Amino acid sequence: MTLATLAFALAALMMVGGALVVALTRDLMRLVVGLGVFLLGVAGLFLFYGQAFLATAQVFVYVGGVLVLVVFAVMVVHRSNGGRPVLTSRHDIGAAAVAFGVSGMLILSLRDSVGGWEPVAGQGGVSLAEELLGGHIVVFELLGVLLFVALIAVLVIAGSGERR
Amino acid sequence: MTLLWGFLWGVAAVATIASGAILGVWWERKVAARIQMRFGPQQIGPFGSLQMIADVPKLLFKEDIVPELADKAIFKYAPLFVFGPVAVSMVVIPFTAGWAPLDTSVGILFFLAVPSIEVIAILLSAWASHNTLSTLGGLRATAQMISYEIPRSLAVLSIVLLAGSLRPLDVVEAWRWWWMPLTFIAFVIYFIASIAEMNRGPFDIPEAESELVAGYFADYSGMRWASFMMAEYGSMIAASLFGAAVFFGGGWPFGGALGVVVLIVKTILIMTAIMWVKWTFPRLRQDQLMSLCWKVLTPLAIVQLVIVGVVLPWL
Numbered sequence: 445m446t447l448a449t450l451a452f453a454l455a456a457l458m459m460v461g462g463a464l465v466v467a468l469t470r471d472l473m474r475l476v477v478g479l480g481v482f483l484l485g486v487a488g489l490f491l492f493y494g495q496a497f498l499a500t501a502q503v504f505v506y507v508g509g510v511l512v513l514v515v516f517a518v519m520v521v522h523r524s525n526g527g528r529p530v531l532t533s534r535h536d537i538g539a540a541a542v543a544f545g546v547s548g549m550l551i552l553s554l555r556d557s558v559g560g561w562e563p564v565a566g567q568g569g570v571s572l573a574e575e576l577l578g579g580h581i582v583v584f585e586l587l588g589v590l591l592f593v594a595l596i597a598v599l600v601i602a603g604s605g606e607r608r
Numbered sequence: 609m610t611l612l613w614g615f616l617w618g619v620a621a622v623a624t625i626a627s628g629a630i631l632g633v634w635w636e637r638k639v640a641a642r643i644q645m646r647f648g649p650q651q652i653g654p655f656g657s658l659q660m661i662a663d664v665p666k667l668l669f670k671e672d673i674v675p676e677l678a679d680k681a682i683f684k685y686a687p688l689f690v691f692g693p694v695a696v697s698m699v700v701i702p703f704t705a706g707w708a709p710l711d712t713s714v715g716i717l718f719f720l721a722v723p724s725i726e727v728i729a730i731l732l733s734a735w736a737s738h739n740t741l742s743t744l745g746g747l748r749a750t751a752q753m754i755s756y757e758i759p760r761s762l763a764v765l766s767i768v769l770l771a772g773s774l775r776p777l778d779v780v781e782a783w784r785w786w787w788m789p790l791t792f793i794a795f796v797i798y799f800i801a802s803i804a805e806m807n808r809g810p811f812d813i814p815e816a817e818s819e820l821v822a823g824y825f826a827d828y829s830g831m832r833w834a835s836f837m838m839a840e841y842g843s844m845i846a847a848s849l850f851g852a853a854v855f856f857g858g859g860w861p862f863g864g865a866l867g868v869v870v871l872i873v874k875t876i877l878i879m880t881a882i883m884w885v886k887w888t889f890p891r892l893r894q895d896q897l898m899s900l901c902w903k904v905l906t907p908l909a910i911v912q913l914v915i916v917g918v919v920l921p922w923l
Contacts, residue, residue, distance in 0.1 A: 473679060473735060480728055497774075500717045508724020508757070512750055515731050519747065 452492050458485030467543075472518050476511065483507050497572060617709050621695040629841035630660040636883050643887045670830035678827065679736040686733035687828065687835040693725040694842035701849045702776040704859050704867040715776040716768060719850055720761050723805065726839065727753045734824035745823025748894065749807055749814035755901045756811075760801035762909035763794040766916040767854050770923075776853065783857035790919065793912040795855045797905050799881070802847040804901070806840055809886035813894060848878040 458481050465478025483506045490499035576584050634649065634657055641648030649656025674683055700715035702708040712718060727750055734746020770787060771779040788795075804811040807823075815823040825836040852858070852874035859867020892900065 473682065473732065477682065477732065484725075496712055496714045497717070500714050500721045504717070504721035504724055508721065508727060508754065511728055512724075512731065512754055515728065515735070516747070516750070519731075519735060519743065 448492070451488070455485050455488030455492055458482065458488060461485075473515075476515050476518065479514065480507060480511050483511065495572075617699060618695070620709075621698050624698070625691075625695055625838055625842040625845060628845045629838045630664065632841045632844065632879065633663075633837075634660050635880070639880060639883045640887045643884070667830060667834045672830045672832060673827075675737060675739070675827050677738040679738065682732050682736035683827075684832070686729050686736060687825075687832045689729035690726055690733065691835040691839045691842065693722045693729075694839050694846060697722040698842075698846050698849070700776055701846070702780045702853050702858055703871060704865070705780055705863050706777060708777055711775070711777055713773075713775050716764060716774045716779070716854070719776075719846075720757070720764065723753075723843065724757075726843075730824050733828075737824075737827040739827055742824050742826050745814045745826065749824055752807065752811060752814060752897060752901075753805055755898060756801040756804040756905075759797050759901060759905035759909045760805065762906065762913060763797040763801065764854065766791050766794045766909075766912050769913065769916050769920065779854055780858040783860060785857070785860070788856065790916065791855060791912065793908055793915075795851065797909050797912070798851055798855065799878075801901075801905060802843075802851065803882055803885060804897070806843045806847065806882075808840065808844070808882065810889040810891050811897060813891060813897065844879055844882055845875070848875040848882065851878055 462478045462480070462482025462485055466475050466482065469475050469478065483502065487499040487502040487507075490496075490502060637659070638648045638655070649659040652658045652662055674680060697719050699710040700708055700712060700718050702715075708715065730753075731746045731750045734742045734749070737743075767779060767787070768774055770791070771782040773779060773782070807814050815825075825833060828836060849871070852871055856874050859870045862870050
C-alpha cells in the first residue's frame with residue numbers, strides 16, 4: 445500500500461464516516477461535526493487529484509462559511525430548555541429516498557459525461573480560472589446575480605418578520 | 609518519508625509556537641507594564657525572563673475540569689482544532705528567498721483559508737461548554753472572525769495582484785521596496801483585521817472579562833485553556849510572520865540566513881505594534897466593530913485594490 449492510497453483511503457473514510465454521522469445522529473451539534481469531517485474529506489479528495497486551489501476554496505467556503513452558518517442557525521433557532529438540540533424530524537424514509545434518488549441521478553449523469561470510472565487528472569487552478577472566467581463567464585456571472593437576488597430576498601423576508 | 613517529514617514539520621511548528629508563546633507572554637507583560645508605567649515581571653531570572661518557565665508547569669499540573677452538562681467529546685477535543693489550524697497555517701510562510709516549509713502554488717489562499725477551521729472549533733467549544741456566557745462569546749467571536757476575513761483577504765489580494773501569483777515564494781521574489789508606500793493602506797487593513805481575527809484587544813469583546821468572564825473558553829482549565837492561549841499567540845506569530853513576509857518583502861534587503869534574521873526582527877516589530885495597540889486603545893462595542901469592518905475597512909480595501917489595478921499596467 446503506497447502513501448497515495450493511504451491518503452485516498454483517509455479522505456474516503458472521512459467522507460463516508462462524516463456522511464454516516466450526518467445521516468444517523470439526532471444530536472444536531474454532532475451532526476455539524478460530522479458534516480465538517482465530510483467537507484474536509486472532500487477537500488482531501490480534491491488535494492489527492494492535484495486540485496490544490498479547489499481544496500483550499502472548499503475549506504474557505506464550505507468549512508469556514510456554510511458550516512458556520514449552519515451552526516449559527518442551530519444556535520439561534522434552538523429554544524433552550526436545558527437539553528441539547530436534537531433533530532425531531534421523522535421523515536427518514538422520504539429523506540433516504542431523496543438521497544438515493546439524487547445520488548443515483550448524479551452517478552448516472554457523471555458516468556455518461558465522463559465516460560468511465562477512471563478519475564480525470566487535474567490541471568490545477570489555472571485551467572479552472574480559464575474555464576470559469578473564459579468560456580463560462582456568462583453562467584458564472586448569472587449565478588452570482590442569482591445568489592445576490594436570493595440574499596436580498598432573505599433580507600426582505602427577515603425584515604418583514606420583524607415588523608409583524 | 610514524506611509522512612515523516614510532515615510529522616517533523618508538525619512538531620517543529622508546535623515547538624515554535626509554544627516557545628514563541630512563552631517568549632511572547634513575557635514580552636507582552638513587559639510592553640504592557642512599560643505602557644502603564646510599571647516594571648512587569650522582574651523577580652524570576654534576569655528581567656523576569658524565567659517567569660513563564662515557572663508558569664508552564666503550573667498550567668500542566670492544573671486540574672482538568674469538564675463541566676457536568678458539557679458535551680464531553682466535543683468539549684475535550686475542540687481546543688485541539690482551535691490550536692491545530694494555527695500551527696498548520698505557518699507552513700506556507702516563506703522564511704527566506706526560495707525556501708518555505710511547504711511550497712505550494714496556492715500558499716496565500718491556504719494561509720487565509722485554514723483559520724476557517726479555527727472558527728468552527730471555537731464555536732463548537734463555546735457551545736459544548738453548555739454555558740450562556742460561553743455561547744454568547746462564541747457567537748461574537750465567530751461573527752467577528754468571519755466578517756474580518758473579508759477585508760483581510762482583500763488587503764492581501766492587492767499584493768497578489770502586484771506579484772501576479774498566489775505562491776508566497778513568488779511574492780517574496782517579485783517584491784520591490786516601493787510596494788510598501790503603494791500598499792500601505794492594505795497593510796493597515798491587514799494589521800487591524802488580523803488583530804480582530806485573533807480576538808485580541810481592542811477587538812476582545814468575545815472574551816470580555818467583565819461581562820462574559822472569558823467568553824468562549826470560560827469553562828476551560830489547565831492545558832485545554834492553555835491551548836486557547838497558545839492559539840492566540842500562535843496566530844499573532846503567524847499573522848506577523850506572514851505580514852512581514854508579504855508586505856515587507858521577507859528578508860529584504862538581505863538573503864539567506866541573514867534574511868531569516870531580518871524577517872524575525874520585522875516580525876517582532878509587528879508583534880510589538882499589536883501589543884501596543886492592545887494596551888493603548890479601549891475596546892470596541894459590537895456594533896462599532898461590525899461597522900468598522902463593513903463600512904470602513906472593506907470599502908478601503910476595495911479602494912486599495914482599485915489603486916493597485918490602475919497602477920499595474922504602467923509597471
